[in-house]
Amino acid sequence: MKLDLHGKTIHEAWQTFKSHTEICKLNGVRKFVVITGYGKIYEELPRWTDSISCISEVKSMAPNYGSYEIVLKKNKKEHIVEIGTKNPIKSRVNLSPLLQKYGKKG
Helix, strand or coil: EECCCCCCCCCHHHHHHHHHHHHHHCCCCCCCCCCCCCHHHHHHHHHHHHHHEEEEEEECCCCCCCCEEEEECCCCCEEEEEECCCCCCCCCEECCHHHHHHHCCC
């Protein structure tokens, strides 16, 4: 799965990256490539990944230094509910934290 941020403003790229990462995490994608080009986005992306807890690793794609490979942490499989949307991709929601907080009922 690839995400091309080349040509976007820093703000647009940050928003797109956050959304793409969340969608990948919810759909069980473990790795994706981000194409940044050689400018400011390339310099900023490693800092962005520090603020997203589901990212486990960020690797520059040598010899192509205009992109990164992003590796996400594994999803916990228990208590995942699929929610159908109008999109062909289904989102998954992990209910484990709520079940732990409020206990299993019913």
